[in-house]
Amino acid sequence: MxxxxxxxxxxxxxxxxxxxxxxxxxxxxxxxxxxxxxxxxxxxxxxxxxxxxxxxxxxxxxxxxxxxxxxxxxxxxxxxxxxxxxxxxxxxxxxxxxxxxxxxxxxxxxxxxxxxxxxxxxxxxxxxxxxxxxxxxxxxxxxxxxxxxxxxxxxxxxxxxxxxxxxxVLDGWQGYSKVGVRNAMVIATASVALVTDPAARRVRLALGSVGPVILRCPEAEAAAATAVDFHAASVSDSAVEHFAELARAAARPIDDHRSTAAYRRHAVGVLAGRLLRKAFPNG
Amino acid sequence: MADPMGHHEQYALHVNGHTLEVRDAWLGESLLYVLRERLGLMGSKGACEQGECGSCSVTVDGRLVCSCLVLAATAVGQQIVTIEGVAPVGSPSDVQQAFVDAGAVQCGFCTPGLIMAAHSLLERSPEPTEMEIREELSGNICRCTGYGRIIDAVQRVAVSRRDGGAR
Structure with missing residues (x-):
């Protein structure tokens, strides 16, 4: 060696x-x-x-x-x-x-x-x-x-x-959320990154731990781009729910020792919806 | 630790201000293993050997790390400080004394790592909030105390240093 x-x-x-x-x-x-x-x-x-x-x-x-x-x-x-x-x-x-x-x-x-x-x-x-x-x-x-x-x-x-x-280096809001069994020392059961790019009028969404690679969500991104108002920082509750649904649909999770596919799919929807709401706090 | 490759090497590490020769080592050994099994420094504890528990915490060039996750041979030329280097036997550091005073030690297995982490925290943040203490010590697992008295000990040190206490 x-x-x-x-x-x-x-x-x-x-x-x-x-x-x-x-x-x-x-x-x-x-x-x-x-x-x-x-x-x-x-x-x-x-x-x-x-x-x-x-x-x-x-x-x-x-x-x-x-x-x-x-x-x-x-x-x-x-x-x-x-x-x-x-x-x-x-x-x-x-x-x-x-x-x-x-x-x-x-x-x-x-x-x-x-x-x-x-x-x-x-x-x-x-x-x-x-x-x-x-x-x-x-x-x-x-x-x-x-x-x-x-x-x-x-x-x-x-x-x-x-x-x-x-x-x-973008001007818009961006955030990361993950689910795990505790706050510290935890490997993500499911994770989501959301990045907004106001200049390009785009919302970008990526999912971790729910597929063989990190998954981008083009359908969710396209839906968000038309549903959000960048100027007013607003998005409707129904658009948030639709966005979460599209994130869930984009996931390709598996059952393993850390969690189940069903839970992971549910979790990325919740996290994606929360992040979109944080990015566009007004209803 | 087995030596699948049959290669043994010699190198020197700077530990607690001393240059120590490591002989007949397999190059795949962790710093924790070398400290304990090659150099006889038993203060750093080995529990999980995967960076989860913090009981092997040392500083390398001033950075708090898990010694089980450092390949020992890569630390040649760096300054390593272990729990043995914190204070001489018989004259504990203020953090060590505060752990005793606060009753933050029960079985004691996690204590060396927690002392290293507490010193590191107080150097960067002299008056940490309770949340900050919990966050900064989150890589050190204690199965006895429930952490309350450990947090108390760190807060005691912060107060006494602010009030001009000796380290």
């Missing part, structure tokens, strides 16, 4: 070029659980948590784009200044694990694991985030919905690493 701890992106890419199938280790909050339990064996590990180039963020005020390095932790996302630009992502970050977990867990690691229950992922989907990938020989950008191809499966190729993710 080898463990490489590069401090620069160049060295990380070099290490990965020499061992393209190396296991990438970010905050360790997923991988170490499997390693400790003996559920996973690794040969070459490239640790990314100390790559300084990955632990930075940039806010472009002209293009209104925020780019988060893959090594940005959930503790950082949950606090200012990042939280003000992506409030829904900050809300999702606050629901991740515990302070100890948020200090270690990174947005890049959440993307790398790509669990349908990953708290950051519905928000990245609703924000139409772009994932930045890089190898020793090139780089490419993928929309989040193309990056996540299945449960814990991504479009990342051997030799590539996730360098970061870019999201638009």
């Amino acid at each position: 080898s463990v490489i701890v590069p401090l620069t992106l160049h060295d990380a890419l070099q290490a990965l070029a020499e061992a393209p199938d190396a296991t990438l280790l970010a905050g360790g909050t997923d991988l170490m659980v499997e390693l400790n339990a003996g559920h996973r064996q690794v040969t070459d590990v490239v640790s990314l948590s100390r790559v300084a180039d990955l632990c930075t963020w940039q806010h472009d005020p002209v293009r209104q784009v925020l780019t988060l390095g893959a090594g940005i932790t959930y503790a950082e996302i949950a606090t200012e200044p990042i939280a003000q630009w992506v409030p829904a992502l900050a809300q999702a970050a606050r629901t991740v694990g515990s302070p100890q977990i948020r200090n270690a867990a990174t947005i890049g690691g959440n993307l790398g694991t790509c669990s349908p229950a990953g708290d950051g992922l519905p928000v990245l989907s609703a924000l139409e985030a772009v994932v930045h990938l890089r190898s020793a020989t090139g780089s490419r950008d993928l929309p989040f919905d193309e990056f996540m191809v299945g449960p814990k499966r991504t479009a990342r190729l051997p030799g590539e690493l996730i360098t970061g993710v870019s999201v638009p």
